[in-house]
Amino acid sequence: xxxxxxxxxxxxxxEEFFCQLRxxxxxxxxxxxxxxxxxxxDEISHGLANLTAKNSLPTISLDRVYFESKLNLEITRxxxxxxxxxxxxxx
Numbered sequence: 001x002x003x004x005x006x007x008x009x010x011x012x013x014x015e016e017f018f019c020q021l022r023x024x025x026x027x028x029x030x031x032x033x034x035x036x037x038x039x040x041x042d043e044i045s046h047g048l049a050n051l052t053a054k055n056s057l058p059t060i061s062l063d064r065v066y067f068e069s070k071l072n073l074e075i076t077r078x079x080x081x082x083x084x085x086x087x088x089x090x091x
Contacts, residue, residue: 001065041066
C-alpha cells in the first residue's frame with residue numbers, strides 16, 4: 001500500500017494506526033464468530049515467499065501486494081451490476 005500511496009501523492013498513517021484498526025476489527029469479528037482468526041498481510045506475504053523459495057519453478061504472481069515476482073498476471077476484481085441483475089432474474 002505504501003508504494004501505491006507514494007505514487008499518488010498520499011501519506012499513510014503511522015503503523016500503529018493500522019495495528020489498532022486490525023485489533024479492533026479482529027475483536028469485533030471475534031465477538032460475532034468465536035473462532036475468527038485474522039491472518040495478517042505479513043503472515044501471508046512471508047508465507048508465500050517461504051513457499052516459493054523452496055520451489056525451483058518460476059512463480060507467477062496474481063497479486064503483487066502479497067508476492068512480487070518477475071512474472072505477474074495482473075487481474076482485476078469486478079462486479080458488474082448488469083450481470084448481477086441477469087442472475088437475479090434467472091432465480
